[in-house]
Amino acid sequence: MSGAYVLLDNTSILVERSTLQRWFPRLGGTHYPFRDRFEADRLIHPVVNYLDRNIGVPIEPEDVRKALEKTFKVMAPYSRGGRGSDFGSTGERHNAGMTKLLREDIIEENSVRGLHRSRKRFLILCVVAQREESQRLAQALVYFLSEHVWEVAKDEDEAFLGEWCFGLKELQSLVAEPILQHLFHQLTSFGNYGWRRHGYHDHRAEMMRMLMEAQQDPYLRGRAPLAIGGPTGWYPRARSLPLVQRRRSRDMRLALPMLPTSALTSPVMSPGMFPQAGYFGDIEDLQYQQGEMNKKLDNVDEKLDRLLVGAMYE
Structure with missing residues (x-):
């Protein structure tokens, strides 16, 4: 067994070198001036600044230091449960520590x-795993x-569910996409939660949610929300009747909706309520042109439907 010391603030933690290199590949390859x-x-x-600037979650440096200290201590070669040289023992001790923290939060009922x-520990370690390119830590998280997604979704405050989702997003390069999806x-399917904070919006997470909803098709039996009442709403239309529109659903447009709509049964607030940046500005122009074309097609559909209804009573 080859041991090494991890220096954290004024504390030195003895860990097994091979375990450190597997769980923290970048840190394990960087030596301090001493052997x-x-x-x-x-x-x-860097973790504090990243969370504050990119995600909008204020985290104290002490919270990051404590999360790292607890993580390094489960790698100690003589910690209870045996040597931490494999994913089984180290991963189990890490999972037990996170579970204990979750139980304390649930009992507190704040x-x-x-x-x-x-939540803070999970979000911090997700960012650490991404920065350190640690697949072991990502797998453990x-x-x-x-194991506890039902408890998190049930007991977490609605305003903070998004932070768990942002943590998952940080693991995209380390964990298979179907697992994250x-x-x-599961996290965002328990009610209509408006958890997204103002001033920040992750379009990748939003598009991932929209694609999942399109695949599952959980509402309106595949019909666009505007198709239920007819093209213009001038006559009632039963849901069992065929779709009036003769083109692709508006839900599958490239850009996100410009205005909030209550017809979308989503666990998040409408993306139209948040600022858009980057390449989505260019897509907005395409969406405007698409909207103009849709209006023209709506007029054609309306005239055709009027002709069909008129022919039925002649």
């Missing part, structure tokens, strides 16, 4: 802060959430 010592302090402020301890769908 067999690795500096973990460099992770703290309606204002929600599951604040476990996904395993923990998959499944967890994302």
